[in-house]
Amino acid sequence: MSLRHDGxxxxxxxxxxxxxNHAPFNKMQPDxxxxxxxxxxxxxxxxxxxxxxxxxxxxxxxxLIESGKVQARQAGEVTVTEYSILSxxxxxxxxxxxxxxxxxxxxxxxxxxxxxxxxxxAEDFLVLLTSSPEFNLFCTRYIASLLDQSRRQLQLQFSxxxxxxxxxxxxxxxxxxxxxxxxxxxxPLRAALETMSKAGVGSLVVAGDDRKAVxxxxxxxxxxxxxxxxxxxxxxxxxAMSPNPFMIEEHATAYDAMFAMATHGIRHVLVTDxxxxxxxxxxxxxxxxLQRVGLRQIRQSIDGARNVEALQQAAADVRQLSFNMLAxxxxxxxxxxxxxxxxxxxxxxxxxxxxxxxxxxxxEWAWLAFGSEGRDEQTFSTDQDNGIVFxxxxxxxxxxxxxxxxxxxxxxxxxxxxxxxxxxxxxxxASNPQWCLTLEEWKDQFGNxxxxxxxxxxxxxxxxxxxxxxxxxxxxxxxxxxxxxxxxASNPMFLRAMAKNALDVEPPLGKIRDFxxxxxxxxxxxIDLKKYGSRIFxxxxxxxxxxxxxxxxxxxxxxxxxxxxxxIRSDEINAVLEGLNFIQxxxxxxxxxxxxxxxQGDNLIDPDTLNELxxxxxxESFRQxxxxxxxxKLDYQVQ
Numbered sequence: 274m275s276l277r278h279d280g281x282x283x284x285x286x287x288x289x290x291x292x293x294n295h296a297p298f299n300k301m302q303p304d305x306x307x308x309x310x311x312x313x314x315x316x317x318x319x320x321x322x323x324x325x326x327x328x329x330x331x332x333x334x335x336x337l338i339e340s341g342k343v344q345a346r347q348a349g350e351v352t353v354t355e356y357s358i359l360s361x362x363x364x365x366x367x368x369x370x371x372x373x374x375x376x377x378x379x380x381x382x383x384x385x386x387x388x389x390x391x392x393x394x395a396e397d398f399l400v401l402l403t404s405s406p407e408f409n410l411f412c413t414r415y416i417a418s419l420l421d422q423s424r425r426q427l428q429l430q431f432s433x434x435x436x437x438x439x440x441x442x443x444x445x446x447x448x449x450x451x452x453x454x455x456x457x458x459x460x461p462l463r464a465a466l467e468t469m470s471k472a473g474v475g476s477l478v479v480a481g482d483d484r485k486a487v488x489x490x491x492x493x494x495x496x497x498x499x500x501x502x503x504x505x506x507x508x509x510x511x512x513a514m515s516p517n518p519f520m521i522e523e524h525a526t527a528y529d530a531m532f533a534m535a536t537h538g539i540r541h542v543l544v545t546d547x548x549x550x551x552x553x554x555x556x557x558x559x560x561x562x563l564q565r566v567g568l569r570q571i572r573q574s575i576d577g578a579r580n581v582e583a584l585q586q587a588a589a590d591v592r593q594l595s596f597n598m599l600a601x602x603x604x605x606x607x608x609x610x611x612x613x614x615x616x617x618x619x620x621x622x623x624x625x626x627x628x629x630x631x632x633x634x635x636x637e638w639a640w641l642a643f644g645s646e647g648r649d650e651q652t653f654s655t656d657q658d659n660g661i662v663f664x665x666x667x668x669x670x671x672x673x674x675x676x677x678x679x680x681x682x683x684x685x686x687x688x689x690x691x692x693x694x695x696x697x698x699x700x701x702x703a704s705n706p707q708w709c710l711t712l713e714e715w716k717d718q719f720g721n722x723x724x725x726x727x728x729x730x731x732x733x734x735x736x737x738x739x740x741x742x743x744x745x746x747x748x749x750x751x752x753x754x755x756x757x758x759x760x761x762a763s764n765p766m767f768l769r770a771m772a773k774n775a776l777d778v779e780p781p782l783g784k785i786r787d788f789x790x791x792x793x794x795x796x797x798x799x800i801d802l803k804k805y806g807s808r809i810f811x812x813x814x815x816x817x818x819x820x821x822x823x824x825x826x827x828x829x830x831x832x833x834x835x836x837x838x839x840x841i842r843s844d845e846i847n848a849v850l851e852g853l854n855f856i857q858x859x860x861x862x863x864x865x866x867x868x869x870x871x872x873q874g875d876n877l878i879d880p881d882t883l884n885e886l887x888x889x890x891x892x893e894s895f896r897q898x899x900x901x902x903x904x905x906k907l908d909y910q911v912q
Contacts, residue, residue, distance in 0.1 A: 285310040288391065291339060295364030297411035305405040312397040315339060318384040325368065326381035332371040335398040338363050341388025345380045360385070369415045370889060372398055376787070379885050413848065445530055445544045446523040449555035453543075455480045458487060458511030462499060465490060465510040478543060479514045484550040486543050488514035520545050523552050528603050528611075530555050535572065535614045575618045580626070581691045584619055588693040591615045592653060596865055605857035606829050606850075613649040616694070617642075617743060623688045624744045631681040638663035638678070639745035640685075643701060647739040648811070649827045652857070653864040656695040657686060658736060660708035662715055662749045671711065678709050701736060712749055716756045723760045726770035734771060738815060739826050754824055761819040768820055772909035775812035776902055780895035781805045787892055788880045796877050802863070803876040806856040809898040810849065813905050829853065841904075852897030855890055 288310040292298035298306060318324055324343065325332060336343075338361055345359040345367060361367060361382075371378040372395050393401070402409050455478045456465050469477055476491040490510050498504065498513040519533060520543045530542050534557060544553035571594060574587040595612050603611070624640055644658035645651050661678050665671050682703035690696045703709050710718065719737075722730035738757060742750035761767060781789040781800050790798050792805065800806075814828040817835035825831050829850055836846040863878050880888055905911070 284315075288313065288315075297407050300407045301405050302407075305401060305408065308397070308401060308404070309391075309393060313337070313391040313393040316390055316392050318388045318390065320384055320386045320388075322384050324382040324384060324388075324390065325378055327377050327379060330377055331375060332368060332378055333395055334392040335366065335369070335372045335395065336382070337366045337391040337393070339389040339391055341390075342385045343367070343388060343390075344383050344385045346383070347380055369412055373402070373412060374889060374892060410844070413844070443527050444523065445521065445525050445527065445553065445555055448527055448530075449544070449553050449559040451553045453478050453551060453554040455484070455486075455551065456490075456510055457481065458509060458514070460510045461507050462504065462510055462513060463506040466495070466506070476541065477510070478518075478551060478554065479510055480551055486518055486520060486545070486551050487511070488516040489518045489541065489543070490514040518543050520549070522547060527555075527560055528598065528607060531560050532607070532611055532614065534560070535611065535618070538572070538576075571615065572618065575615075575622050578622055578626075581623070581688050584622060584692045588619055591619070595653065599861055599865065605854045605861060608861060609650045609652060609857060610827070612653070613646060613651045616646065616651055616655070619692055620689060620694070621744050623685055623692060627681060627684045627688065630684070631677065633677070633681075636663060636666060636669075636674070637746045637749060639742040639747060639749045640703065641740050641750060642743045643740050644736050645739075646743075647741050647826050649741075650811075650857075652860055657689055657697045658701045659686075659703045659743075660701075660710070660737075660740075661703045662710060662712055662753065664712050664746075664749060675706070675709060675711075679704055679706060682709060712752060715753050719753070719757050720760055723764050723767045726767050728774075731770060731774045735774075735812060735815065738819070739811075741826055758819065758822055758824070762822065768816055769909045769911065771812075771816050771819075772905050773911045775809070775816060776906060776911055778805060778809060779902070780809060780898040782892065782895050782899065787888065788895075790880065793877070798881070799877040799879050801876050802856055802860050802878055806876075806895065806898065807853060807860065809902060810853040810856075813901050816905065816909075845900075849897045849901050852894035855894045859887070859891065 285307070289306045292301075292306050292309060298309070318341070324336065325334070340363050343361045343365075345361060367382055368378040368380060375395070402412060454468060454472050454474055456468060458479050458481070460468075460479075465477055469475070476489055478486050479488040479490055480486045488511065490513060494513055494515055499506075499508075502513075504513060518541075519537060519539055521529060521533060523544045523546060533542055534540065540557045542555050543551060544555055546552050571587055571590045574583060574590065578584045578587060591612070594615075595608060598608055598611065620640075620642075639662050641647075641660040641662055642658065643660060645655055646658060659682075661682055663674070663678060665674055686696060686702045686704045696702065701708060722734055726734075740750065740753070781792055783789045788800060790800055793799060793801055810832070811828045814831040814835070817823075817839060818825065818831040821835045821838040823831050823834045823838070825834060832846055832850060832853075835841075836843070859878065860876050863876070880891065883891065
């Protein structure tokens with residue numbers, strides 16, 4: 274053995290000994306440590322010397338401090354992390370984000386005392402990233418921490434425009450009444466009413482000795498179930514209460530309570546501990562105090578609206594409330610669901626108002642929502658995508674009945690447009706005879722698209738297969754779903770065609786530049802975040818949902834559930850969902866800040882206007898889109 278080889282072996286042994294004393298290397302497998310030890314070189318930097326910085330160009334090495342101290346200082350005027358100066362010591366590494374992304378560092382790293390660093394070439398760093406799960410997890414968490422910092426910056430930006438707002442992320446444990454008045458189910462009505470009067474409250478929680486709530490008794494119950502029903506006051510309150518109250522655990526947030534109220538049309542939620550024992554009550558009034566624009570105001574104005582003009586104001590309030598929630602840090606997933614829930618309420622009210630002029634008694638039918646509304650993923654900018662399914666009574670004239678539905682749908686579509694949901698340019702609306710069909714016609718339509726997956730059929734599938742019933746007989750939509758999943762399960766060639774279609778659009782990542790910004794001829798320098806971002810995730814989620822029999826339409830729910838059934842690792846799918854959520858968050862931010870008052874915002878962003886951190890996270894989000902596309906390509910053998 275030569276002296277040189279012997280020296281290298283001893284150095285590699287010393288390196289591995291050093292690595293075993295520092296995270297994450299102390300958890301890595303021996304072959305991964307050996308790879309690091311064989312490929313890394315130790316380099317000396319005298320105190321005061323620059324190690325790497327923005328002017329060094331594309332980062333060529335991953336650095337691990339063996340001894341000494343290094344200072345990281347942010348360069349330029351743009352703040353991209355929470356710190357401006359950071360001191361690093363033995364066992365700490367840098368610059369992870371830059372070497373992962375293959376770009377220049379945004380920080381200037383300087384030795385503040387005589388320092389030795391291990392230098393691992395970037396290509397060997399990427400090999401280690403692929404081969405060592407422990408090292409990959411360490412770097413992924415670092416990237417995730419950058420995402421959190423970016424999200425906080427967005428919140429700060431919005432919070433400056435929505436001052437004096439308390440956060441909807443506050444846990445319910447600190448909101449509302451913490452000592453709710455309770456009575457047992459056996460308590461006579463007279464005693465219960467005396468308790469309410471004495472406490473000066475309008476409702477009671479009915480609970481057993483174990484403090485588990487079984488119902489609530491309100492002034493409304495007093496009128497409907499006691500006075501009008503002529504119930505004796507000696508009757509146990511358990512016979513007059515509203516049973517099965519909505520409950521939520523105390524670690525949930527004010528947002529969760531607000532969403533439950535909006536979804537279920539209720540005014541109170543009971544708060545429990547992990548064992549289901551009552552710990553408090555949160556009312557609309559409590560949540561109202563958190564908002565300038567209150568949920569109660571909006572729901573009351575929607576439910577009580579007698580015309581389109583009243584709903585127009587409610588629609589503006591929905592937008593303002595959603596903006597406040599964006600400012601308070603509510604995530605994109607929750608926010609898009611919240612917007613969808615309130616838009617559902619607006620749409621249902623328009624449907625109800627128009628039923629005053631159209632009678633469909635005795636006919637089973639449902640109003641269907643398609644596209645983003647069908648997926649509960651609406652943003653500030655959304656147009657109409659809807660249809661009707663109906664089941665003609667036996668012996669009924671189908672054509673005549675369809676004409677009645679079309680006339681009704683035309684009124685609804687026009688009123689929705691006036692409320693703030695623009696008419697669909699592609700005429701995907703219930704007033705179009707193509708999309709006002711009987712249940713059997715819908716089944717035939719789905720079957721035709723699946724059997725003959727021509728380009729138009731595949732395009733329609735991306736819109737119409739994301740459906741849910743918004744009003745009416747939801748069982749009709751359930752029957753459509755069962756038929757759809759049965760058809761797709763027995764036609765693997767259709768799913769393959771869908772996969773091929775989904776791969777036609779790629780994330781706008783450049784080989785030289787970070788982003789491709791010349792894909793939209795009419796908008797040079799910009800990226801369509803819907804077309805080249807969120808749509809990619811949505812398309813993949815739809816295919817995996819159909820392949821695995823998932824009934825949900827929301828893309829995040831689809832991906833989570835499909836991942837479990839298809840044995841996709843949770844950390845892999847979570848990274849994908851983080852990417853989707855960040856793109857959705859940027860869309861919401863852009864639509865609100867850039868949209869002109871009274872107009873619908875778009876999805877076109879100029880990446881050069883983003884700060885360095887947002888650019889970095891956006892690039893990583895597009896990488897996740899590419900990653901899930903690569904999986905789809907392999908799963909369906911698409912060339």
